[in-house]
Amino acid sequence: xxxxxxxxxxxxxxxxxxxxxxxxxxxxxxxxxxxxxxxxxxxxxxxxxxxxxxxxxxxxxxxxxxxxxxxxxxxxxxxxxxxxxxxxxxxxxxxxxxxxxxxxxxxxxxxxxxxxxxxxxxxxxxxxxxxxxxxxxxxxxxxxxxxxxxxxxxxxxxxxxxxxxxxxxxxxxxxxxxxxxxxxxxxxxxxxxxxxxxxxxxxxxxxxxxxxxxxxxxxxxxxxxxxxxxxxxxxxxxxxxxxxxxxxxxxxxxxxxxxxxxxxxxxxxxxxxxxxxxxxxxxxxxxxxxxxxxxxxxxxxxxxxxxxxxxxxxxxxxxxxxxxxxxxxxxxxxxxxxxxxxxxxxxxxxxxxxxxxxxxxxxxxxxxxxxxxxxxx
Amino acid sequence: xxxxxxxxxxxxxxxxxxxxxxxxxxxxxxxxxxxxxxxxxxxxxxxxxxxxxxxxxxxxxxxxxxxxxxxxxxxxxxxxxxxxxxxxxxxxxxxxxxxxxxxxxxxxxxxxxxxxxxxxxxxxxxxxxxxxxxxxxxxxxxxxxxxxxxxxxxxxxxxxxxxxxxxxxxxxxxxxxxxxxxxxxxxxxxxxxxxxxxxxxxxxxxxxxxxxxxxxxxxx
Numbered sequence: 001x002x003x004x005x006x007x008x009x010x011x012x013x014x015x016x017x018x019x020x021x022x023x024x025x026x027x028x029x030x031x032x033x034x035x036x037x038x039x040x041x042x043x044x045x046x047x048x049x050x051x052x053x054x055x056x057x058x059x060x061x062x063x064x065x066x067x068x069x070x071x072x073x074x075x076x077x078x079x080x081x082x083x084x085x086x087x088x089x090x091x092x093x094x095x096x097x098x099x100x101x102x103x104x105x106x107x108x109x110x111x112x113x114x115x116x117x118x119x120x121x122x123x124x125x126x127x128x129x130x131x132x133x134x135x136x137x138x139x140x141x142x143x144x145x146x147x148x149x150x151x152x153x154x155x156x157x158x159x160x161x162x163x164x165x166x167x168x169x170x171x172x173x174x175x176x177x178x179x180x181x182x183x184x185x186x187x188x189x190x191x192x193x194x195x196x197x198x199x200x201x202x203x204x205x206x207x208x209x210x211x212x213x214x215x216x217x218x219x220x221x222x223x224x225x226x227x228x229x230x231x232x233x234x235x236x237x238x239x240x241x242x243x244x245x246x247x248x249x250x251x252x253x254x255x256x257x258x259x260x261x262x263x264x265x266x267x268x269x270x271x272x273x274x275x276x277x278x279x280x281x282x283x284x285x286x287x288x289x290x291x292x293x294x295x296x297x298x299x300x301x302x303x304x305x306x307x308x309x310x311x312x313x314x315x316x317x318x319x320x321x322x323x324x325x326x327x328x329x330x331x332x333x334x335x336x337x338x339x340x341x342x343x344x345x346x347x348x349x350x351x352x353x354x355x356x357x358x359x360x361x362x363x364x365x366x367x368x369x370x371x372x373x374x375x376x377x
Numbered sequence: 378x379x380x381x382x383x384x385x386x387x388x389x390x391x392x393x394x395x396x397x398x399x400x401x402x403x404x405x406x407x408x409x410x411x412x413x414x415x416x417x418x419x420x421x422x423x424x425x426x427x428x429x430x431x432x433x434x435x436x437x438x439x440x441x442x443x444x445x446x447x448x449x450x451x452x453x454x455x456x457x458x459x460x461x462x463x464x465x466x467x468x469x470x471x472x473x474x475x476x477x478x479x480x481x482x483x484x485x486x487x488x489x490x491x492x493x494x495x496x497x498x499x500x501x502x503x504x505x506x507x508x509x510x511x512x513x514x515x516x517x518x519x520x521x522x523x524x525x526x527x528x529x530x531x532x533x534x535x536x537x538x539x540x541x542x543x544x545x546x547x548x549x550x551x552x553x554x555x556x557x558x559x560x561x562x563x564x565x566x567x568x569x570x571x572x573x574x575x576x577x578x579x580x581x582x583x584x585x586x587x588x589x590x591x592x593x594x595x596x597x
Contacts, residue, residue: 053437053440054437054440056440058422058440059421059422060421122428125428125429127428127429127430128428131430136427137427137432137433139421139423139424139427140424140427140428143424143428196421196423196424197421197422197423197424198421287430289428289429291428291429293429293430295429295430302430304430305429305430305431
């Protein structure tokens with residue numbers, strides 16, 4: 001049993017080192033991992049005869065899963081070799097415990113802040129709002145549901161941040177580990193049941209939390225009233241470094257971006273949903289996404305999605321479909337506050353369509369009302 | 378840009394205080410957890426793709442194309458943001474009637490994951506020489522050019538800071554130049570007066586010193 005726990009710890013640790021997590025300040029780690037791991041995982045895939053399409057080691061891609069296979073293969077001989085050497089065993093376990101706690105804390109802190117600042121679960125985009133429910137996949141539906149409540153995001157995010165802080169504290173680590181175990185098991189469950197593509201990474205984090213939990217079960221709870229500035233059982237200087245790294249890693253993107261609530265962030269001027277008054281063909285709605293996409297809808301079903309790019313010279317908009325790389329030109333004329341005219345032209349074929357539209361008021365959608373009804377009557 | 382929720386940190390603080398009060402009652406914490414155990418995984422590539430009407434069938438095509446929003450989402454962290462900071466330093470008309478635009482800094486998508494500032498083709502830093510420019514013609518004067526820059530372009534710097542060389546000078550620019558010249562002349566004149574005054578002061582001090590014979594060291 002003990003050797004199994006030891007093996008789990010080593011596997012989780014190797015996983016932490018190898019998995020190319022999206023670091024913000026610590027981005028060189030990412031680059032290094034990609035340089036080393038890409039050829040190795042490609043070789044393994046070709047050796048095993050596995051076909052793959054994505055080559056950027058993104059979450060839950062074939063090559064990404066092969067990294068876990070690689071870390072499993074590495075941790076078997078390492079744990080066997082270490083079990084033969086009982087010298088400094090206690091120190092080794094302590095090192096594993098500290099490094100894995102730090103990793104878990106930093107990850108929870110980052111995700112917690114992402115939620116608190118409403119960057120992770122964004123409010124549904126106009127096209128999602130206007131797609132029929134049955135045509136949405138489970139993952140985007142779940143994302144939109146959670147994204148529609150600001151309060152839930154702030155509370156769940158702050159809970160993750162608190163857990164990250166508790167994990168660092170020497171005195172309250174047990175509470176932190178138990179909290180993270182609950183949080184991560186829920187996440188893993190959601191990821192698998194709603195088909196969200198961070199399944200393997202959430203499993204790794206859950207394994208890490210389980211490994212840390214095994215140490216907290218039997219440990220006698222020391223009570224000391226004296227306050228000491230200490231992260232885990234590290235020295236004062238290394239504690240300071242750890243706190244600095246965690247704070248900068250988590251807060252840097254927000255301090256640079258100055259975006260503390262994504263729902264209120266600046267959107268493109270054409271952002272919104274437009275109802276077509278004179279339908280030509282099957283297009284009856286036009287939606288403009290905040291990332292600069294234009295989506296043509298037919299009765300609640302998305303037809304085509306085009307990326308918009310504005311010409312710096314004459315403000316005309318070029319739209320490109322990523323499926324067939326079709327290039328079209330778009331001109332938007334504003335008649336009054338609600339009436340807009342969309343002129344879409346294909347320069348190669350010399351064709352153009354003019355659609356007069358009416359802009360829908362997204363703030364009047366029932367989903368956009370953040371009211372809490374304390375009583376039903 | 379301003380911080381949108383000034384009370385956000387207060388809210389977080391209140392939650393922290395609540396949890397600290399609860400830490401002695403472990404059972405309560407567990408109930409608290411079951412209600413609020415959160416969901417963490419972030420914005421994945423697939424979700425970013427589906428958010429703008431993509432499907433699982435065309436996901437691979439979106440990843441292969443230069444779809445920035447998809448390719449920079451991964452574990453569901455906050456996505457990268459677009460940096461628009463192109464400055465037009467100068468606009469030059471060459472004797473061959475070509476137009477040279479010199480820009481500083483680039484327009485790109487900043488990625489937190491790899492710090493890879495890709496998609497620089499939006500606007501690349503450097504020198505662009507354009508023949509038969511669609512907007513700027515050789516017979517334009519500087520005033521009209523500045524008007525066009527202010528109305529039709531998205532450069533970060535204001536149009537009146539762009540250095541325009543080789544074009545005919547407009548009325549406004551001429552007035553501005555004359556004003557500046559007068560200013561600089563005044564400053565230069567003041568500088569000369571100041572220098573003379575300083576010189577007179579030094580001579581006077583020397584004279585007084587020699588008359589009074591007040592050696593500082595001796596008096597001490």
